[in-house]
Amino acid sequence: MGGLRSKSYNMLLLEELLQSYVTVALMLVLMCIFVSFFSRSKDQRREPPGPQPLPLLGNLLQVDLKRLDRSLVDLSKKYGSVFTVHLGPQKVVILAGYKTVKQALVNHAVEFGERRIPQFGNDLSNSLSNGIIFANGDSWKEMRRFALSNLRDFGMGRKAAEDKIIEEIQYLIEVFERHEGQPFSTAQSMNYAVSNIICSILYGSRFEYSDKEFKLMVDRANDNFRLAGSLLVQLFDMYPWIFQWVNRMRFNRSVADNRNQIKQLIGRLQETLNVKMCRGFVDSFLAHKQKLEDSGITDSYYNIENLVSTAGNLFAAGSDTTSITLRWGLLLMAKYPQIQDQVQEELSRVVGSRQVRVEDRRNLPYTDAVIHETQRLANIFPLAVPHKTSQDVTFQGFFIRAGTTVFPLLTSVHHDESEWESPNSFNPSHFLDTEGKFINRDAFMPFSAGRRACPGESLARMELFLFFTSLLQRFCFTPPPGVKEDDLDLTPVVSFTLTPSPHELCAVSREGIKNEYMG
Structure with missing residues (x-):
């Protein structure tokens, strides 16, 4: 009987131990689940x-x-x-x-x-x-460094670029004058003029506006901007497995055609390359590439594909965006004639009839404020x-x-309400102090900021100032006959950028206005 009691006692003890182990194990599992859930x-x-x-x-x-x-x-x-x-x-x-x-x-x-x-x-x-805009890593760092250094060498932000811009302005003024004050679209001629500036820096020469190759290059770059922001391309970016057919659309063909055209331009420059007398950015790149190869370095970032991409990036960034901003500026002048009058009064008082130069900017605070406000509002x-x-x-x-x-x-x-007094209105006073002096605003980022900021910012700022002031010196911009200022539409066409809706303006010679008034 004692043996049976001992055996029963041992069995009970074993069962209690097993229950304890199971309880502890369950508690540990529950704790793990709880910790995992809490952490997640x-x-x-x-x-x-x-x-x-x-x-x-x-x-x-x-x-x-x-x-x-x-x-x-x-x-x-x-x-x-x-x-x-x-x-x-x-x-x-x-x-x-x-x-x-x-x-x-x-x-x-x-x-x-x-x-x-x-x-x-x-x-x-x-x-x-390759190139600058979408590239990453060491290739991007090297191409951006080389681009910034060489764009400065070829006049970006300096007098050499200023002279190129002033020369191009005269061609643009001739185009505007041919319309003799009648309504016309500023889009194409403005685009060609601005594109010629970056072309002269990249390739060492400008193009005639009638040049078929040049027109194709400019029009195709503009088309690429529009297509990149199109709804179909956005949907393909989200659902590539559904919208595969979009990849065969006009956008890819256009990009490929553009690259082929840039390769042809580079090929012509390569045939006449003189490494001791570089005509532009492309020559400088080719000369550096040749120098590396002569020293035995054949596997570097300085290859034709990177050159094509970099040249294409700089052309796209240096043409369409600046011309769009200038078109917004002229449209806003026509819509707000009292602001246009103030700009022209300041120009007449400070500069007179001579050619505006970059150094005049510091003495034209109101005009400078109008340009900055155009960039802010056009966005x-x-x-x-x-x-x-x-x-x-x-x-x-x-x-x-x-x-x-x-x-x-x-x-x-x-449009940050904590940074701008009237963020949704065209208000040049955003960039003026109480004494009418120009002030920079930190919350002004049309060229973005940081390490990915636009590398052509200094050139774009120079172009905006010289084109805008030179055109306002020569012309008064008004709506077409029968159209009121209030009827001018500021609703943008949305793609990769915000572009003015199709419109026409009259560029009326200010000399003509003076003569008519005196008569």
């Missing part, structure tokens, strides 16, 4: 907030792809200056407001400094992985070219993973 929830809380995405569609039902920048500004009012949206299955972090955009692009320049290559780049690898790049995080980063308390697409929302910078 914590990670999710650390990520930027945003609207709940739908499967496959993401947040497409909550945004307007035709004015994505406005939709994102509206969302920022609810979710803050750092938030997440899903454009289809693509996760994007949005940076809104001056302080946030500056903090990311300037103070965290390395972390937010890479470019996202769009999906259509898979078929345009040579075009987008031709509502979204900076998409960035990508180069590494994991904690930004304003939020965790953003490496490789995340980031949109700096420049519209929110130029």
